[in-house]
Amino acid sequence: MKVIVVGAGYAGTYAANRLAKKVKAAEITVINPRPDFVERIRLHQRVAGTAAAAKPLTSMLRDGITSRVATVDKIGDGVLTLGDGTSADFDYAFLAVGSTVTPLPETVPVGTWEGAEQGRAALAALPAGSTVTVIGGGPTGIETASEVAAARPDVRVRLVGPSVADCFSHEALRRVRAGLARLAVDIVDDGVTSVTGGGVHLRSGTALASDLTLWAIISGVPDLAARSGLEVNSEGRAIVDEYLRSVTDDRIFAVGDCAAVPGARMACQSAEPQAAHAADNLARLVEGHKPRPFTPRYLALGVSLGRKDAVAQFTHLDDTLRRAYIAGRTAAVVKEGACRGATFGARAAIGA
The missing domain is CATH 3.50.50.60 (FAD/NAD(P)-binding domain)
Structure with missing residues (x-):
């Protein structure tokens, strides 16, 4: 067969x-x-230079499976x-x-390997005092803005989205936004209409200067x-x-x-x-x-906020949110464990 x-x-x-x-x-x-297995949930780390996010596909497949690029x-x-x-x-x-992803012109997409590589090189070349704008107020945007801010405290980071972190609710939502604030990430609750000439143009009519604009919306x-x-x-x-x-x-x-x-x-x-x-x-x-x-069946919705902080809000099995959540270093350890577990699970196909 x-x-x-x-x-x-x-x-x-x-x-x-x-x-x-x-x-x-x-x-x-x-x-x-491509000949690699890409850890997509770590691409924001690849941009920030805190993870490799890829490994040879042959190292992920069991003996007897043929791979073809x-x-x-x-x-x-x-x-x-x-x-x-x-x-x-x-x-x-x-x-x-x-x-x-379908990024706006003049933005760099975080959600693809090629985009993450481009973003990593561009971020590494930015001098101190530069401004990085991350477009997308969902989990990918939150993790990207946090990772960049933690890795490059010498640059200004802003996160733009119609309602940042609204995938969370109650105290968990406030805790995510507080975590972003502790990393000095500027939160802009607004939509983006275009990005041209180093400027991010918002629905409200405001234009924001940006030296590097990262597109962090998976669609x-x-x-x-x-x-x-x-x-x-x-x-x-x-x-x-x-x-x-x-x-x-x-x-x-x-x-x-x-x-x-x-x-x-x-x-x-x-x-x-x-x-x-x-x-x-x-x-x-x-x-x-x-x-x-x-x-x-679901257990939680979580985001990392750099390497030392995270928020995980528990869900019902149907993915509706509970009020309970964990945060801080404990949540960061859990989130990192989940990321490692996803890669381990893909390699081992556990439970079979």
């Missing part, structure tokens, strides 16, 4: 490794546009077409291409699913059934950010459980059993 995994982020790597443990006879090939042009009907025009047959495939997904004729939602995510299979082609499992899983948010906290469940469902099918429905 030939299985192709498209994408080698948290979801794709986890799915490939778990399937290798579950279905010994499967010939598994992982196709990824290539882009995919189309997938469906048991055939995958690569960017160079060649093709490969499959019995089953896992679509795990993640999400992407949209690669158009592979739509381009391949798979049914997608308004955001371009592949629509899946309760077993995480494409509703267009049940030989294709879609997991992670590129999958329209009801009740799931974009996070490795979503990607790896989906990958595990999809791999298990394929193993059940191979053994002649019925697949099982997937239900998202």
Whole structure:
């Protein structure tokens, strides 16, 4: 049985490794546009120069799994077409291409490896007294602004978003904003209309000078699913059934950010459980059993505020927020443990 995994982020790597443990006879090939496994949840650290955020993909995959560096042009009907025009047959495939960013012109995107590399070089070249503007008031923006401010206290850092940290609630929200303030991050609750000539133009009509502007908003997904004729939602995510299979082609499992899983948010906290469940469902099918429905389950929403501080707000299983939270060094240790656990889990496919 030939299985192709498209994408080698948290979801794709986890799915490939778990399937290798579950279905010994499967010939598994992982196709990824670069030879590295990128720890996307550490890209803000890459920008600030506090983490490498990448390691050879071969070091992340179990023995027997083939990796191939290539882009995919189309997938469906048991055939995958690569960017160079060649093709490969499959019995089953896992679509795990993640999400992407659509930055405004003259900004540097944090959410891609190439953007993080560009941002790292640009930040390192900035002299003391420069101003760094981070656009995006969600978790990626908060972590980026915090990491840069902690690593470069000699530059001014501002964080711009319509309502910074509103993904949190109650005291946790106030604690996140207080943590940013302790790092001397200027918070600007406003939307951005454009970035031109070193100026960040806000909806309110204000223009802010900026020596380096980082785009920290994760939005949209690669158009592979739509381009391949798979049914997608308004955001371009592949629509899946309760077993995480494409509703267009049940030989294709879609997991992670590129999958329209009801009740799931974009996070490795979503990607790896989906990958595990999809791999298990394929193993059940191979053994002649019925697949099982997937239900998202969550524990917390957390952000790091540099290396010594963090906030983690507990959630109900359906991802609605509780009032309880932890913060400070304890939360920082927990958050770092979660980041390491995500990479370890992808490599080991724990629980199989």
